[in-house]
Amino acid sequence: MVQPRFVRPTPSSPSSGAGEPNSSNLYAANCGPAVGLSHDAIAAAFCAFGEVNGVYPADESGVRVIVSFADPFSAKSALEALSGRPCPDLGGRTLHIRYSLLQLPSQVNECVPVSLSSSDLNIPGLFLLPDFVNAEEEKQLLAAVDTQPWIGLAKRRVQHYGYEFCYGTRNVDTKNHLGELPPFVSPVLERISLFPNLDYDPASLKLDQLTVNEYPSGVGLSPHIDTHSAFEDCIFSLSLAGPCIMEFRRYSASTWKVASTTTDEEEKPDTSTCIKKALYLPPRSMLLLSGEARYAWNHYIPHHKIDKVKDKVIRRSPRRVSFTLRKVRNHPCRCEFPQYCDSQQQT
Ligand SMILES: O=C(O)CCC(=O)C(=O)O
Ligand SMILES: [Fe+2]
Secondary structure, three states, X not given: OOOOEEEOOOOOOOXXXXXXXOOOEEEEEOOOHHHOOOHHHHHHHHHHHOOEEEEEXXXXXXXXXXXXXXXXXXXXXXXXXXXXXXXXXXXXXXXXXXXXXXXXXXXXXXXXXXXXXXXXXXXXXXXXXXXOOOXXXXXXXXXXXHOOOXXXXXXXXXXXXXXXXXXXXXXXXXXXXXXXXXXXXXXXXXXXXXXXXXXXXXXXXXXXXXXXXXXXXXXXXXXXXXXXXXXXXXXXXXXXXXXXXXXEEEEOOOOOOOHHHHEOOEOOOOHHHEEEEXXXXXXXXXXXXXXXXXXXXXXXXXOOOEEEEOOEEEEOOOEEEEEEEEOEOOOOOOOOOHHHOHHHOOO
C-alpha cells in the first residue's frame, strides 16, 4: 500500500480562523518503534482525543510519526493536551507535536520541465555523464551488492561502506571507519579519476564513503543538501537498473536545519521563492554534484511511478539502485554558501 505523504504547513497553507492549519494530521516527535512505542500504542494514546485513522512513520528515524485523525478538532485537542508534556500513556515521554498537511497527488506531480543534459540546467558544478558504465558492468555491480546484506529503511533499502551514514543526524561518525571501499567499486573509482571537469581539491576526490540505495518504483528521496560538514565538495551518484528524475531546488532564503533533511515529511519552505529544475538520470549514468550544485541546491527524487520527460511518459522500473560516493570531511566546511552550511551557521 502506498503511504500518504505529509508536508509541513507553510505560512501560505490554508488555515482556520485562528490562523492554525485546518488539518487532521499531527507530526509527533520523540515517540515511535525505535523507543519501544509501536504505532498501535501511539494510536491508542491519541484516540483519547478522537478517531485516529492511522499512524505512519514520518521518516526513517523510528522516533517521529504522523498521527492522522478523522477530523481537525480531534487533532487540535490532542496537540493542545499532549505537546510539550510528559505523556503517561507513552512511557512518560515528552512529545513535540505540530500540524502536518496531507499532500495530494496532484500537488506532488507539479510540472517541472525535465532536461536530458546537465548543461541545459545551467547549475554550476552539476555534471551528468551518460553511459558511465556499460551493461555488463552494471550487471556485475548489481550482482555484487545483491550478495551483501541490505538495511531496510521505511521505504527503501541501503548499504553503507567506508563509514555508516546516520539518518538521524545526516552525518557520519568519523571515528567509526568500517574499512576500505569494497573491491567491486574499484573500476568505478578509477573511472571517476578520469571524469572531465575535475578541477578540484584532490582531497575531495579520495572517495572513502559509499551508500548504496535501492528504490522500489514510486519511491523517491526528500529534498535535501548533503550535510556540508559531513562530506567534501564532490558527490558522485551512479544510477543503475532504472532511471529517475532528479529535481534541483534553490531556495532564496534557506538556512541549514537538520530536521529539514531527515524527514520523509517533506519540509516545504515557501516554494514561491524557489527555483526548480529537473534532470533525467538514465541507468548507467554518473552524476557529479560539486560547488554550487552540491552546496546550495537541494536535490530531490520525486515519489512518482511515472515521469514525464519531454513528450514521453516514462514508467519507473521496479528497481533503481544508486551508488553515492563521497569523501568524508575531517574539518569544518568553508564553502561560499554559509546560509546552507552547518559548519558556518551562527546559533
Ligand atoms: O539516489 C541518488 O542518486 C541520490 C542519493 C542521495 O542524494 C544521498 O544519498 O544523499
Ligand atoms: Fe544526497
